[in-house]
Amino acid sequence: KWTVGIDIGSVSTKAVLFNGEQVDSKIIPTGWSPSQAGQEVLERLLKPQGLTRDDISLLVGTGYGRIQQGMFDKTFSEITCHARGVHYLLPEACGLIDIGGQDSKVIGFGEKGKVEDFVLNDKCAAGTGRFLQVTAQTLGLEVSQLSALAEDADPADINSMCAVFAESEIIGLLAQGITVESIVAGLLKSIAKRISVMAGKIHFQDTVAFCGGVAQNQVLKDLLSQEIGCRLAVPPCPQAVGALGAAILGYEL
């Protein structure tokens, strides 16, 4: 029995093939057409396995792009799918923090990984991966370079909570001769602070899963762990946790 979970996000589309365990996963950019991205990621997932759509018992959609797609047998919210994926990968986690390209969420689990409480931000770019993307761009950097740059740097004070105002602040700091390394460390610290404010509304005890593309940023992980006072564990393939959860939920139906 095969199931596929597809998480169509605003930035990237993730797919996971599941048959009692995760067989493969694929990530592609969403681009302008969520439905095209959904079809394409499915093809890229199935082809190398010699499978076709007919071999899949249940195709499950999640993510903002799941809506108005005729392709899915079933859909679940991102919250439900992320929680299921994390509980499968890290059964010890008492919740999760997901910093996505255009939103961020903090979920607290009850018993057996059931969603007990959550906080979602999709209204303000600050506190999402978008903040890092916009500010990295101002510095002429890629998001993937930020962690290494910030590693040994003394974080500069970034006072603007707003992504737009932070851009101007960065330009001002550069003009004052503050190093790029310090500015990057300051940016990571400022996003860690914002996420910890969201996380403060959830009662975390011990291990919290850290998901989303931004979870690959080691310095941010450490800063966030300090801010919220919990151990953070990054699951394998932290971007595809929602897609995995969708596939598992389909498998369990």
Next chain:
Amino acid sequence: KWTVGIDIGSVSTKAVLFNGEQVDSKIIPTGWSPSQAGQEVLERLLKPQGLTRDDISLLVGTGYGRIQQGMFDKTFSEITCHARGVHYLLPEACGLIDIGGQDSKVIGFGEKGKVEDFVLNDKCAAGTGRFLQVTAQTLGLEVSQLSALAEDADPADINSMCAVFAESEIIGLLAQGITVESIVAGLLKSIAKRISVMAGKIHFQDTVAFCGGVAQNQVLKDLLSQEIGCRLAVPPCPQAVGALGAAILGYEL
């Protein structure tokens, strides 16, 4: 007796010369150095009048850049100065809305133009002139072009409240073939809505003064007037109202 009010804002620095009435005003960009901008605008204000610093009984500062400047005899908050300036120019106004380059404020007056209540936003670029600047830039336009473009257009739906997310939304709308005119009208409508949410916290009755550089945008003025259900009156030189208020407060001391 001569007094000067200088309002050092994040974007522009305004100065007014007062001797019982407004004699002259000057506006220059603040640039990187608020103190330099303060000195320069003062010189540009006094020179054509054949005055020097010694002729000025009181030099009053306001605006975010007033802090840590040795140049002022006295400083007042922007709220106090804006209220005083508006009450002088438009005694019938029951309050004011100021959309500045980097903040926005709504002030409700009690008797004799005294500040009774106010709401300030300097944390989020959406709902400030910065929103228009950032989005105009995305469209390859100047802020000064927006009103004329939007005049007869059917406003497009702009769903993002965030300036950063609105940028991506605009790019998506352009890709869908929505006209620039409709998008601009949609942007003005969306900022009018945000300001009206702020204004909703103040009890306005009749005429409200509309200040700040953005007040020159006629379409925004009309949209905002509709949203809050009050008549809006734009004072002469709407950007320099705070500087005028500072000069008057100095004159009255």
